[in-house]
Amino acid sequence: MLQQTRLQVALPYWQRWMAALPALEALAAAREHDVLLLWQGLGYYSRARRLQQGARQLQALAEHNEARTADPWPRTLEGWLALPGIGRSTAGSILSSAFDLPFAILDGNVKRVLARLVASPRPPARELKGFWQLSESLLDPRRPREFNQALMDLGATVCTPRNPSCGACPWQRHCAAYAAGDPTAFPVKEAPRELPYQVIGVGVVLNGAGEVLIDQRLNEGLLGGLWEFPGGKQEPGEAIEATIARELREELAIEAGVGEQLIVVDHAYSHKRLRFMVHLCTWLSGEPRPLAAQQVRWVRPEQLGDFPFPAANARIIAALHERLGLEASAADAAAALPHPEESRPAA
DNA sequence: TATCCGTGGGA
DNA sequence: TTCCCAAGGAT
The missing domain is CATH 3.90.79.10 (Nucleoside Triphosphate Pyrophosphohydrolase)
Structure with a gap:
């Protein structure tokens, strides 16, 4: 739900969702019609259908695991990336926040922080590889959960798109955009296209x-x-x-x-x-x-x-x-x- | 790699 | 009112 969607917007949807579908089995067994009804108004509706497909995949994998010793949740990047609708950033978010495993993230907040940190001269979409390398190199492998959360919160509350609070930023001394004098010049934007x-x-x-x-x-x-x-x-x-x-x-x-x-x-x-x-x-x-x-x-x-x-x-x-x-x-x-x-x- | 895929809050 | 852009992914 949080892909390209603010926490504040997703929260009431998430609460209704968890009340109706409190566990993996409930989502896997639900009718797609009811899943879409719960998602109605959130946008990007393929997320809802893929999330349910993913739940069914995880359930099938768990049933084939005869040992039944582990829970159904993957502990590897590959395990999560195999699910529809789960990309590298969502996989990294799950692995770091749920299991405190050392995997990087790259959401909108992190892209902005990193773009300013190094004064990246090109739009992040054109430098994704470099941004991922930067996010990985900065990650504190001893406490990835706290680090990723802090990095996102830095972007959400201090290194904001407009009027960033550079005076409160712990990375001000290291920030190339701040040194250049205008942090809001980064990230560099794509030329806006006219909407048909x-x-x-x-x-x-x-x-x-x-x-x-x-x-x-x-x-x-x-x-x-x-x-x-x-x-x-x-x-x-x-x-x-x-x-x-x-x-x-x-x-x-x-x-x-x-x-x-x-x-x-x-x-x-x-x-x-x-x-x-x-x-x-x-x-x-x-x-x-x-x-x-x-x-x-x-x-x-x-x-x-x-x-x-x-x-x-x-x-x-x-x-x-x-x-x-x-x-x-x-x-x-x-x-x-x-x-x-x-x-x-x-x- | 560029484009498609929703909606709404906030400035 | 208009514009920006958000816990991105798939093709």
């Missing part, structure tokens, strides 16, 4: 029974494995109503009447900006088929909270509930425990 911008037409399709149509995205790519309201990119010169009708036809093989606008949601991802133009639609004909998704379902609007949606879609759900006069909000539903109900394909 796209308009997405989204259809909230209702049938005669008052049910709404949702689909589960493919596991690969953006927001993999999460549910959404169907839609797609607006093409040049295309009216948004035409976009929505076309996407429903191409991706679900249905015909729908595109009605009034429900809401417009602007959302910035780390690498693109999107504007969702959301319209209420009326299903006309065709059994929905998951042509570009894992599965498709008709669900009652008050049931939407049982499905993991990305953040931008949570605003659409809230608008729909408000339009329909429902009191339950997506946020309320997201805070609830995983729903035991099985999720089945519509077709």
Whole structure:
């Protein structure tokens, strides 16, 4: 959870997670649907699926270990790196913090501290090998747990991105960036790229029974494995109503009447900006088929909270509930425990 | 190696 | 409002 995510943000998720999945066996046995529901809103959703895959791998390894003398947790770098979603830094964090073993880490805080310490002239991403060597060479092998924690805390509380407290820094005498006069010039940043911008037409399709149509995205790519309201990119010169009708036809093989606008949601991802133009639609004909998704379902609007949606879609759900006069909000539903109900394909 | 992968807190 | 960037990993 802490990969690219602040402790303060991850903490409430972690507390709910540990209450629902308190041990390796619980995570390994859980439904992926419920795992994603617990992760809903945290972002980088492949982390959740890979974490569960990793739990299942560790459990399988433990069952093949006939001796059963040791716990399932690896004590080697290779053992952790064999698990999906665990890279060198996370492996080093686990080994040093859980077992006090001498393995280095390299998170955002450490990169900044080291970049300033040596006044590294290039962005850390272009010097990863050197940064790893530096982190390893500094590590105190006698107490790696305390050293790594201290190094991260130094970056988080003293050697901060803006307005660092160099007067309180124990490494001030050794810091090349401080000697150069401007510590905030490091780490050197990559030239920011312009974010692509796209308009997405989204259809909230209702049938005669008052049910709404949702689909589960493919596991690969953006927001993999999460549910959404169907839609797609607006093409040049295309009216948004035409976009929505076309996407429903191409991706679900249905015909729908595109009605009034429900809401417009602007959302910035780390690498693109999107504007969702959301319209209420009326299903006309065709059994929905998951042509570009894992599965498709008709669900009652008050049931939407049982499905993991990305953040931008949570605003659409809230608008729909408000339009329909429902009191339950997506946020309320997201805070609830995983729903035991099985999720089945519509077709 | 460069790019993709989310979200939200804080300045 | 806009921008930065966070206990990184996979491809």
